[in-house]
Amino acid sequence: MRQAIFALGLAAAALAWPGGATAQMAEDGSAAQPANTQAGARDCPPGFGCVTRRPLPRYVSVKGAEARARRGPGQDHRVDWVYKRPGLPLRVTAEYENWRRVEDAEGAGGWMHYALLSPSRTAIVTDEVADLRASPDAGAAVVARAQGGVVARLLQCQPDWCRISADGTRGWVPKTAVWGVEPGEVFD
Template sequence: MRNVLTAGLVALILGAAAAGAQESSPPPPNPKIAATLPVVAPVPDPAASPAVAPPAPPPVTEAAVAAEESAAKRAAKTEPACKPGFGCVTNLPLPRFVSLKGDEGNARRGPGLTHRIDWVFTRPGMPLMITAEYENWRRVEDQDGAGGWVHYALLSGVRSVVVAQDMAELRATPDRDARVVAQAEIGVVARILQCTADWCRISSGGEKGWVEKTAIWGVLPGEVIE
């Protein structure tokens, strides 16, 4: 007896095969179930050092910025230490004598034009004693101790003295027994021509002569001027 495959029988066999194939395949995943699956996260190693965040920098304030700028300026302007008895600007001895260059000079309370004027010198050529230096300014005083800070352009290196003794005697030679050639009233300003340890030869009003240092102001004791 032969097996006869008819169209209907073939369709029935193919359908059964297809159904069997579908049953043997795994069902598609359920999206709702997949969404609830737990997530696997790495477990930290307890032996590992925990990460430490770096400390936050301190807040920057205007006061801190100003202090830093001020320190930088001071460091930039640092001057070498001054030698005792010498000016920090000129390195010349202190105290020392100069004279007023013009007709007058303003003596200020501090070394700068913003400081108030405390004194005005009005005698051209009068001697002044420098006691301190700062940049272009010199602190000076007269024979009475009055003065202040004066700009160096108002001073001259020409040496002068003021007569501190009434009717001081000017002699022909530096000797008390020498001939008196003139007399000078107290307050007279004279130019220095020469000085020994105890005497100075001065000139004023066309007169010249030697006078003892004790009778004048504007030269240091023992100072020699050639």
Template sequence: MGQKAQSPRKRASFALIPAFVLAVTALAGGLSAAEAAKRGPVTNLPLPRFVSLKSSEGNARRGPSLSHRIDWVYTRRALPLEVVAEFGHWRRVRDHDGAGGWLHYSLLSGVRTVMVESEMASLRSRPDTASEVVARAERGVVARLGECNPDWCRVAADGQRGWVEKSALWGVGREEIRE
């Protein structure tokens, strides 16, 4: 159960091995070293990346294990979160307020959701400010993310679907394009 503490020197050398292996593997696969550094050492998925909370409750811990203190309890299923680091079965996440911690990977889903950040967002029939408003969403509404172009994303929430300006949303990269 108890583990013997490693010297800082050993810990640092072990931390360099996955980064080195990832960089060598990526370079062999045609990626630049900068692109390789943006990949998670466990999943090889991009970092940072957006995911959502799979369950209706998730404990965000101070560190990547059950023995670490719980800092936050997320209680909103489908809440969009940003994965910023990986360690074993744990993912360091942050929410729209910048708060976060380490969550077990089983609590996260690859289903993409976004949160409305503006006071009121108009869902439009087309990705154009001149198109018809089909619904409105208040700040804090969580919606399922569909396709995105450079300025607009198609979302669905509470039976309503429409296009929202990307600048009104949290949970999608500003340069991200989705088909």
């Protein structure tokens, strides 16, 4: 069994791989995910999910203590990944009925039932160490440091900076230091 362990600031969490193929491939090596379609999907606007009519891609987070990513959209499909980290950010890339095709910061993923996902925005620190600053300015005072792999809530994003919260500490980090937000994405 292959396991990928994220380096975390205060707690360790595992991403277990119970199978032997990549998360995106069927056992015969072909692509396993259906297109972002279903009955009536011809009316689906470009860049939006045909089920929810929400933008694609978009970011969500793992809702509970364990979430299984399957090879296809349905419980009869093999489980490829088991995410054991509440709040881990995921990118939704497709929709099919009650299922969402997701990928993590490393590009692995699969199909998850929508009930396993939260709309809460989080980000994972991708730099070895990221300085949290008092304001969105490279010259601002450093209020804390976050190790690579720390998952934080996204509070606000400007074109190049995001305000995050982890373990009760808030600060601004460059977008390039985290995964879970699109370049140029802005929200309050």
